[in-house]
Amino acid sequence: MASNNILYERVARKNTIHRVLDITILFLLLSVLAYRLASLNKHGVAWILAFFCESCFTFVWVITISTKWTQVEYKTYPERLSQRMEEFPAVDMFVTTADPMLEPPLLTANTVISLMAVDYPADKLACYVSDDGCSALTFYTLVEASKFAKIWIPFCKKYNIEARAPFRYFSRDQSTMATGGDSSLEFERECRKMKEGYAELICKINDATHKSIPEDVARDFAVFSNIDRRNHPTIVKVIWENKERLPDGLPHLIYISREKRVKHPHHYKAGAMNVLTRVSGLLTNAPYMLNVDCDNFVNNPQTVRHAMCFFLGSDNDKETGFVQFPQSFYGGLKDDPFGNQYRAWYEYILRGLAGIQGPFYGGTGCFHRRKVIYGLCPDDTRNEAKCLSSVTGNLAEKEQLKIFGCSKEFNKSATEAFQGKTSDPVNLSKMIEEAVQVAGCGYEYGTRWGTEVGWQYGSTTEDIMTGITIQGRGWKTILCTPHPEGFLGCSPSGGPNSMTQQKRWATGLLEVLFSKRSPIIATITARLQFRQCLGYLWILIWGLRSIPELGYALLPAYCIITNSTFLPQVKEPAILIYVALFTLYNTYTLLEYLQLGLSIREWWNNLRMMRIYAMNPWLFGFVSVIFKILGISETVFEVTQKDQSDDGDDSSDGGRFTFNGSHIFLPGTTLVLLQLTALTMRLLGLIPSVSDDDDGRHGSGLCEVLCSLWVVMCFWPFVKGLVGRGKYGIPLSTICKSTLLSFLFVQLCKMTSPA
Numbered sequence: 062m063a064s065n066n067i068l069y070e071r072v073a074r075k076n077t078i079h080r081v082l083d084i085t086i087l088f089l090l091l092s093v094l095a096y097r098l099a100s101l102n103k104h105g106v107a108w109i110l111a112f113f114c115e116s117c118f119t120f121v122w123v124i125t126i127s128t129k130w131t132q133v134e135y136k137t138y139p140e141r142l143s144q145r146m147e148e149f150p151a152v153d154m155f156v157t158t159a160d161p162m163l164e165p166p167l168l169t170a171n172t173v174i175s176l177m178a179v180d181y182p183a184d185k186l187a188c189y190v191s192d193d194g195c196s197a198l199t200f201y202t203l204v205e206a207s208k209f210a211k212i213w214i215p216f217c218k219k220y221n222i223e224a225r226a227p228f229r230y231f232s233r234d235q236s237t238m239a240t241g242g243d244s245s246l247e248f249e250r251e252c253r254k255m256k257e258g259y260a261e262l263i264c265k266i267n268d269a270t271h272k273s274i275p276e277d278v279a280r281d282f283a284v285f286s287n288i289d290r291r292n293h294p295t296i297v298k299v300i301w302e303n304k305e306r307l308p309d310g311l312p313h314l315i316y317i318s319r320e321k322r323v324k325h326p327h328h329y330k331a332g333a334m335n336v337l338t339r340v341s342g343l344l345t346n347a348p349y350m351l352n353v354d355c356d357n358f359v360n361n362p363q364t365v366r367h368a369m370c371f372f373l374g375s376d377n378d379k380e381t382g383f384v385q386f387p388q389s390f391y392g393g394l395k396d397d398p399f400g401n402q403y404r405a406w407y408e409y410i411l412r413g414l415a416g417i418q419g420p421f422y423g424g425t426g427c428f429h430r431r432k433v434i435y436g437l438c439p440d441d442t443r444n445e446a447k448c449l450s451s452v453t454g455n456l457a458e459k460e461q462l463k464i465f466g467c468s469k470e471f472n473k474s475a476t477e478a479f480q481g482k483t484s485d486p487v488n489l490s491k492m493i494e495e496a497v498q499v500a501g502c503g504y505e506y507g508t509r510w511g512t513e514v515g516w517q518y519g520s521t522t523e524d525i526m527t528g529i530t531i532q533g534r535g536w537k538t539i540l541c542t543p544h545p546e547g548f549l550g551c552s553p554s555g556g557p558n559s560m561t562q563q564k565r566w567a568t569g570l571l572e573v574l575f576s577k578r579s580p581i582i583a584t585i586t587a588r589l590q591f592r593q594c595l596g597y598l599w600i601l602i603w604g605l606r607s608i609p610e611l612g613y614a615l616l617p618a619y620c621i622i623t624n625s626t627f628l629p630q631v632k633e634p635a636i637l638i639y640v641a642l643f644t645l646y647n648t649y650t651l652l653e654y655l656q657l658g659l660s661i662r663e664w665w666n667n668l669r670m671m672r673i674y675a676m677n678p679w680l681f682g683f684v685s686v687i688f689k690i691l692g693i694s695e696t697v698f699e700v701t702q703k704d705q706s707d708d709g710d711d712s713s714d715g716g717r718f719t720f721n722g723s724h725i726f727l728p729g730t731t732l733v734l735l736q737l738t739a740l741t742m743r744l745l746g747l748i749p750s751v752s753d754d755d756d757g758r759h760g761s762g763l764c765e766v767l768c769s770l771w772v773v774m775c776f777w778p779f780v781k782g783l784v785g786r787g788k789y790g791i792p793l794s795t796i797c798k799s800t801l802l803s804f805l806f807v808q809l810c811k812m813t814s815p816a
């Protein structure tokens with residue numbers, strides 16, 4: 062193959078200096094552990110706790126280094142695709158939405174329009190929307206959006222507009238609206254028309270939200286009347302069909318609200334994805350599937366082509382189980398005050414994983430092969446789901462029905478998918494009845510959906526679980542990072558929303574760790590690579606990390622109150638190890654941020670929010686998984702509230718931390734109160750005195766005070782919350798409970814005091 066003909070390139074990053082610093086920090090951590098062990102018998106309980114926490118931190122550091130060690134970048138050349146390909150493969154695009162209140166339908170509409178408008182032959186695309194909210198408003202919005210799309214998409218293609226989600230385009234500065242600097246009169250006229258069209262769409266949606274859906278269309282909505290979203294039959298509606306299969310027409314648009322019955326588990330997003338997979342299998346059966354969350358619009362019209370560079374440009378199918386785009390966010394607040402834009406994270410951790418077996422599946426912005434989702438192993442040369450069952454050779458029809466469920470039509474489509482045949486186009490409306498059947502809530506009983514086929518059940522982070530299943534079969538995966546970014550989504554802002562999301566993640570990730578899909582099992586019994594397993598552990602143990610983090614943060618307060626110590630004294634040489642570790646770690650991570658062009662403030666915000674997340678939502682995640690294991694309660698997927706404003710700075714909070722009455726703020730509040738209590742007690746001389754004795758035991762000193770102050774600094778948003786008002790303040794009830802907890806802790810300290 063001529064080198065100017067390749068579709069993508071893999072470039073290893075040079076990171077020698079990073080590696081040296083990583084190892085130095087590891088060396089310092091090991092020295093700390095050695096020092097602790099050597100002096101264990103001279104000290105009390107604080108020393109043992111500190112040793113436990115530091116061992117955990119060292120373990121986390123080891124898996125971090127392993128994950129970051131071999132970073133790679135990929136370059137793609139989508140402009141070469143058309144030279145290589147006569148015909149592009151088809152792609153089915155999935156959007157999930159769950160709640161019209163938390164996820165404004167206009168946002169979903171924008172995502173759908175941006176998908177339908179990508180630069181790719183329209184006869185090869187189909188867009189499927191799953192609505193778990195079963196909302197007439199969402200359906201109405203999509204119907205109206207498809208009407209607007211008919212003028213919008215030709216406009217985008219004609220002027221090669223980059224931002225194809227209308228709200229993005231119109232929220233920008235007028236002068237940058239035309240790409241290619243087109244400022245002709247014709248363009249301006251058309252642009253004005255678009256703006257009016259979009260304004261009208263917004264108007265209609267607002268009217269429908271606040272008043273009612275207009276009567277002339279209302280009869281199409283009869284199915285939605287008096288519907289209970291937790292108990293209703295399947296609704297499948299073809300909103301738009303590209304009947305003539307025109308390459309420059311509009312892709313099909315199909316609305317699905319799967320059947321829900323109160324007694325049937327619906328498995329949240331994973332369940333929705335499996336329904337989308339089956340319905341699309343019947344209707345279009347594309348070999349590739351793209352899935353995005355309702356708030357993740359396409360930001361680069363070439364996105365599908367970038368992904369195709371990997372699927373079509375690789376000589377070895379094994380390399381491309383799926384192609385994942387990193388999650389990036391629009392309108393993010395300056396300096397990332399909530400630590401949820403993960404810019405540094407993606408650069409180092411995701412690129413590191415890309416150098417091992419490939420990035421995790423992130424739940425959105427990902428292209429899957431249909432065959433892989435159906436359970437294919439990389440070296441199933443016969444192209445069947447062999448690893449699913451003990452049958453070798455041709456999968457008997459009866460076997461296949463057991464795996465994929467009883468729809469003959471669907472099984473036919475699955476066979477075609479395995480064989481790589483392109484299915485003949487079907488008349489969409491003729492298939493609706495069959496589609497309703499496979500979207501029923503009883504369809505999956507006795508089948509392998511959710512266990513070996515499709516999206517995996519049993520965790521609120523179905524994405525990670527599904528990714529492990531795929532990589533466990535031996536597939537490698539790809540991280541695709543074009544410029545501009547392929548997709549942009551919205552990240553939660555405000556304290557409560559961010560906390561809820563982190564709690565769900567910590568919960569779901571631990572569920573994966575303790576499930577049959579644990580990466581440890583996949584490494585021992587299947588084909589997950591060892592370092593990839595460590596990479597998974599890095600993320601899966603978030604919930605567990607809350608324990609040592611909290612323990613270590615409590616130590617300074619405990620030591621000050623009991624006048625004991627968990628660190629060497631200032632005059633001991635061993636203190637130098639700690640000083641070096643603290644300084645080196647912080648400067649190093651700061652330099653990593655600066656190297657990416659991020660600010661010092663962002664570094665500090667991220668560092669601080671990591672501590673806040675670790676000790677609050679992650680702790681709750683840990684507890685809810687324990688409850689699940691003990692059978693006390695089930696875990697739930699709490700949908701994140703999406704903001705509609707494009708510009709983060711618009712929002713009245715402007716990055717200020719907000720609170721509500723949730724218990725999730727209890728640990729942080731208690732921790733802050735405790736540190737403040739300890740510092741005050743010390744200032745007022747209210748602590749028991751110990752004289753330095755020959756055993757080397759001594760009272761708390763400067764180190765403990767500094768550590769306590771550091772914890773207070775990390776929890777500064779909580780300190781402000783103690784005195785803040787309204788949503789900026791911690792509710793009085795939380796403060797009272799925290800005061801009680803702190804009081805109990807102080808009593809406990811006194812009881813166990815070594816003095």
Ligand SMILES: O=c1ccn([C@@H]2O[C@H](COP(=O)(O)OP(=O)(O)O[C@H]3O[C@H](CO)[C@@H](O)[C@H](O)[C@H]3O)[C@@H](O)[C@H]2O)c(=O)[nH]1
Binds near residue numbers: 160328330354522523
């Ligand atoms: O019962 C449900 C619940 C959720 N969703 C959809 O799932 C998506 C993700 O939900 P969201 O509340 O936005 O969660 P995030 O924390 O933002 O999502 C991240 O984390 C999830 C796993 O926790 C992944 O599924 C997502 O892809 C990933 O972006 C949204 O499109 C929802 O509409 C459903 O379709 N059905």
Ligand SMILES: [Mn+2]
Binds near residue numbers: 354550
């Ligand atoms: Mn989201």
